[in-house]
Amino acid sequence: MTVTVYGAPYSVYVRIVRLALEEKGVAYRLEEVDIFADGGPPERHLARHPFSKIPAFDHDGFGLHETGAITRYVDATFEGPPLFPSDLKSAARTNQIMSIVDSYAYTSLVWGVYTGAVADLRDGETRDEAAIAAAVQRSRRCLGVISDLRGESPWLAGDNVSLADLYLAPMMGYFLVADDGKELWQEITGLHDWWAAMTARSSMKDTRANDMVA
Ligand SMILES: N[C@@H](CCC(=O)N[C@@H](CS)C(=O)NCC(=O)O)C(=O)O
Numbered sequence: 001m002t003v004t005v006y007g008a009p010y011s012v013y014v015r016i017v018r019l020a021l022e023e024k025g026v027a028y029r030l031e032e033v034d035i036f037a038d039g040g041p042p043e044r045h046l047a048r049h050p051f052s053k054i055p056a057f058d059h060d061g062f063g064l065h066e067t068g069a070i071t072r073y074v075d076a077t078f079e080g081p082p083l084f085p086s087d088l089k090s091a092a093r094t095n096q097i098m099s100i101v102d103s104y105a106y107t108s109l110v111w112g113v114y115t116g117a118v119a120d121l122r123d124g125e126t127r128d129e130a131a132i133a134a135a136v137q138r139s140r141r142c143l144g145v146i147s148d149l150r151g152e153s154p155w156l157a158g159d160n161v162s163l164a165d166l167y168l169a170p171m172m173g174y175f176l177v178a179d180d181g182k183e184l185w186q187e188i189t190g191l192h193d194w195w196a197a198m199t200a201r202s203s204m205k206d207t208r209a210n211d212m213v214a
Pocket residue numbers: 011012013014035052053054055065066067068
């Protein structure tokens with residue numbers, strides 16, 4: 001049985017797939033594909049991912065792209081702790097948070113705050129204050145909504161780690177690099193114990209890339 005993840009350790013979506021595999025205890029190989037390389041990724045990557053993104057995934061010749069499809073497949077196919085709650089309401093919450101992260105948090109926390117306030121400056125760009133302020137505002141909404149949805153649960157969508165947690169955590173790893181992110185985080189007190197528990201997990205430690213805070 002061979003499982004291959006195609007992508008780069010810096011990618012939050014690649015990290016989500018790796019977290020799912022690590023939490024399930026599935027051995028896998030990471031084959032590096034740098035999507036931002038000059039000239040784009042190698043041509044053969046387009047056969048695996050026609051939209052030229054990462055991750056792509058292969059299990060014994062069965063290829064997949066799209067992180068939601070990959071992680072749900074991993075959860076359903078392999079033994080190990082379930083990454084979806086068994087009760088329907090918590091499962092619906094898991095899907096809801098995955099969708100919030102995909103649709104709103106990724107662009108706000110990672111591209112808006114981290115890239116705008118940290119990565120772009122390293123590339124010689126100047127801060128676009130209006131764009132960063134707007135991204136912080138969107139991030140406040142995302143994190144506030146997720147905190148409210150979590151309520152009193154130990155994890156984001158219930159009593160156990162689920163794909164909801166594995167989706168948000170990689171975005172936080174970049175968001176909290178930025179001073180703007182750290183400042184907003186002081187307000188989001190309902191997620192602080194969650195983040196401490198998340199960053200203590202070996203799956204997070206084993207998949208951390210250079211620039212991530214955790
Ligand atoms: N819908 C894709 C999104 C994956 C994605 O956006 N990956 C980023 C890296 S974290 C990427 O490949 N970006 C390259 C680009 O946008 O050109 C999924 O769920 O896997």
